[in-house]
Amino acid sequence: MMASKEEVKLCWRQAEAVCFDVDSTVIVDEGIDELAAFCGVAEKVKELTKQAMSGSMTFREALTKRLNIIQPSQQKLTEFINKHPPKLSRGVKELIALLGKMDKKVFLVSGGFRSLIGPVAEILSIPSDHVFANRFLFNEDGSYAGFDKEEPTSESGGKPRALQLIKEKYGFSRMVMIGDGATDMEACPPANAFIGYGGNVVREKVKQAAFWYVMDFKDLIDELSNNPES
Template structure:
């Protein structure tokens, strides 16, 4: 029986019991072809669509920046589970609804250079664009509005507050609260919409893990380079202009 498993952006098949293995590699040219033919493109948000990590900015705003930044580094590097890192970071921040609203007003998220043009071009080619983030919906919706992405194309975590506005935790039922959550969202999108070619673009380990079920992954290092992601990406870019050039070939 052939047993497939995914490692280093390759599909390996093991024939038990002899465990005779062969692999099918997604080449750079194949990855670019999938991108040009994509039905849907899914973007990570923090350090990809926007320049900063939203949770780190919230932590700084609440006066606990250093402790939370270290946890973010571990989470994005894949050394701790995403849900564990998210729970621990939020237990340190304990932000109020008022603080979140003030952060968005006083320090709105900064779009990465070229993302507006890329999303506009994808829309012109009738490609559906989604934002799938381990960050917070209240911030990601603000980003989506700037990019003319429908809010029902946003998948992110929801903060919870008590009636007086104090922090009450986060919605743990959201798929984006779990490790491999982005992959679960992409599987759902493929099943719901019948997408044949879905591309995931992001800077972190949680984005890389979403391929498969994404048909291709593009690593993004325009804001921060995570060595593990760079090494394991068939196609790694440091600007959205590289992706725009590829779309010009259509």
């Protein structure tokens, strides 16, 4: 665990792997909220999101309840994806391209869903086996049937579990997690350092607790570009 901003910056420069949260970090929006709006149930779902954030129910309970309201069929999802191409956060494409050039591995780790995150990974040239997220399940007629409860990200504490799996599979000794939320911060450890991001939404708890908190991905690009040797 890092104990100062300088240590986090050093770990950032030396990282072998970087894990990004997706909603409100790599992209501007919260995918589930956007899908709820598209399906005409935005307000109901927003209320549940609020309750989940306040800790009055588990992540899995909140996810189950929200999806039971949305009832996303395969057809609805396809329509949504076609009409809502991902809105990337400013500078993230350049940052991920730079990480690739420096041979640092990039992963997306999200409590959101693969079918919504797939188009994001594609734009950013991130291989699908570097995406850790939830999966929708459908009935034969394409209607919503639930979600895969085997995915580590489908319950509370899922992000630390996903990062542990990444670490064990690839043998990384220096790994950084970047995100806007408390669940991203909880993924350190197993991440060696956490960088808070507030370019889309500032969560005060994260801003106060993170040793390094950035409002713009340009800060992360500059740190890599200005210190190539360390």
